[in-house]
Amino acid sequence: MSGPARPAYGGFRDAAWAGAPWRSAAIVLLSASIIAGPLALLHAATAWRMGYILPAALAAAVLGVASAARLGRPDWRDRRGAALRAGELALLLVALRVLIWATPGNGLPAGDPGRWLREPALLIDAQYLWMALLAAAVWWFAASGAADFQELAIRADEVAARERHDLTDAAGRWRLYMPTTRREIVARFGGRWVLVGTAVVLAAALSRVQVGVGERQILHFALAERGLSLPVTAALACYFLLGLALLGQARLGELRARWYNDGLAADAAVTGRWGLWTGLAVVGVAAAALMLPIGGAGVLGRAIEFVLALMARLGLALFFLLVGLLSLLLTPFRSLLAGTSRPPPALPQEPAVPTQAEMLVRLPDWLGGALFWAVLAAVVVYLGAAALRAHGKPAVRRGALDRWRAWWRGRGVRIAAALAGARPFARMRRVQAPVAEPVKPIRFRRAGAMLPAARVRYLYLRMVERAGAAGTARPPHKTPAEYAGDLDASWPEASPDVEAMTSAFEAARYGAGEVSGEAAAAVEGVWRRLMRALRGRQGPG
């Protein structure tokens, strides 16, 4: 069983693709430029001081790109991406709140500090709400774009499948399930770019519209001025030209993976000159478009305006016609409705005066605010700590937090199981009953006192635990057979024992037959050999 050492593909990273810094920079700029449209709209509608938003948007974009890049690394595949991203977003929003307050002209609301307890809504004013939405949108757009480019990279299983053609090998079965094809990823990126671009353009265009009330109290719309301001124009140009360049890069990512999987050798000139050709095409078309008669849009615009106004008037006429017809139809029923009399208007009531007893049991008015702050702080701290921990920087001591998280996850699992059942409350009681028994850590159990099947499972899990401590952790998505492949690759001298242990575990865990005591004893012998071999190994780091 102990053949030649298998190459380890688990740590493969398509560095040639994923490590292009200029692409990350382009995504950052592209993402930050989406604030131009909404900002133009807010600038036209409010008098807020928003000088901080550009650096904030850039920071949000950098954060999104950086987290997507880290989550795409092989050793980060098993991290909880949702928790990490939620934590990053929470930290971003907190930092934005502080930044807005720190900006001159947007200071903290005046008043005594107790006001914060009584009125927690002071935290979220309209400006913060809008800016938070913008920053979150920038962060989301950057993270999504960067994640799309990470997904376009060549994956470890594709490398394994190309380099190992032996389908009878367990590694050959790693092959190639990709829930989303690369073509779909490119289409997703392009669709998002188009959709967000539409919103940005629309917002920028609407910022030029002046809404007012005319002499006869009729709402009317007018264009404040022709054209857009220079920063908005620059941001839109940046968004669309960079978007086209990135679309070309996404296309390259799709093609190079397709060529790789089809066994085609691509010349270095193809990938090397791709950016040049893309840039030339975009810049050439952009330069040629400058020479087109742009200003001739006025006549067409007026024609479209006329058509739209005509359609609106026709729609209104149709609406009034339908209302008239409906009222004619309802005329015979008017006598029935005439008998109903309106209730007399209610007299204004004096406010109730609380009694002495009510005064004694009334809660203090700051309690609701304090509760809000406490919950908010707990959520932000939890998410922030999760994000920092995911980045490898433990912010708090792990013990208590881990226990609390384990308890919370246990509740979540049981609630989900109860909700899935036909009798939710009965199911909850049933599953809650054994929880009362304290769960021992796995290393304190006595293997000899267990049933044979449980003993085999216990020994296998101990092996997994020790192998993880030695640097070959089992990712949650891997089956025991796949994990055995990992162990063989990094631990070839113990390959027969690993195979035997895995087979025994699969039989005990998934097999229909009973496991005999002799078989469990044999597995224990295998396990002892494995443990002896593992003791000689050095842990990670």
Next chain:
Amino acid sequence: MRDLPFYLLFLLLVALLLRLDFILYLVYVLAGVYALSRWWAGRAIRQVRVRRLFADRVFPGERSEVALEVENRGVLPMPWLRVEESAPSTLGEGEPPRRVLSLGPRQSVRLVYTLVGRRRGVYEVGPARVGSGDLFGFAEFSGQAAQADRLVVYPRVIPLTHVALGSHAPLGTIASRQPLYADPSRFAGVRGYRPGDPLRAISWKSSAHAGELQVRKLEPAVLLTTLLALDLSAGAYSRQLRGSSSEWAIVVAASLASYLAGERQAVGLAINGLDSLTGEVGWTAEPRPGRRQLMRILEQLARAQLADGPALAGWLPGATAGLGWGATVVAVSPSGDETLLAALGRLRRAGLNPVLVVVEPYGQFGVVRERARRLGVAAHEVSDEDDLRAWQRRPGERRAA
């Protein structure tokens, strides 16, 4: 990105309605990139020409270097061009080229690979498929750029120096032991006159020179108008040896054809097997002399495959109907069964010179030979190369120990 045109239309409406020149400019840029990409990719792929240059006929063991010339004849560069050549895997020395290239205007690239004539047959080389597209994913085109060509791997030819094929034809170029067939065109010297010699045989110049009558010595010779009748009826071969024996039969036929053509004889071929190129079962090439005829025969032997066709005994009379008197018919067959011998006997009676060559090893071949002898048919067992060596020695030369 299929909805990009709708998106552009929407942007155009917004730009026209709100009189925003810059958005109109964006529409120009996006529409321009979209249109340019589609036009560029479609036009560039039409300017690609792929040619395949190679020696399309090889003998076993020879190599044929295949050069695939990919040329961009247009003035537009091609950012990427996918070229996939297909070649028979049994002949390839490595994989045929499957590359992605970037071609500048009027640039050509030569992709070279090698095919080795490992096994007799007619093989398809190609077609070469090309594919290209734009830089943004708006358009992609693919097609067949070079048709499939044929590579003929001739059967193995074992050089023979002397093949014992008799003939009734009195004139020819192959020396015969029978003085009856002395060829007046093959002068072998002079000898003294003996009574009974015809007067026209006297060489008057030599007689004058020697002072006594001298008679020209002529070398006996025969002309072998030969038809090689190759039995490729699958049912004639034993099941276990079917593959190897039929290939050996083709090698024997090719070697005989090469020998006879080398002796400037007219050679023809009749096969009751399958022509792998046309799908025809059973075909005949009339006997003709010359190297071109030899190459034609070798090519037909390269194409021949076993088939569930008619048995040679039944098919042979029709195939030999056009042969003149005295022509030799060499039946290359896995066995000499009674029906085949009877058919050869009938050919003998019709004035032809049938010869049986048995290519499968047969323990009681002596019985076959004796039965054939009684019918006036020469029979040879050539079941391997050792048997063929008898035809590689001059008459009188002994087999090496």
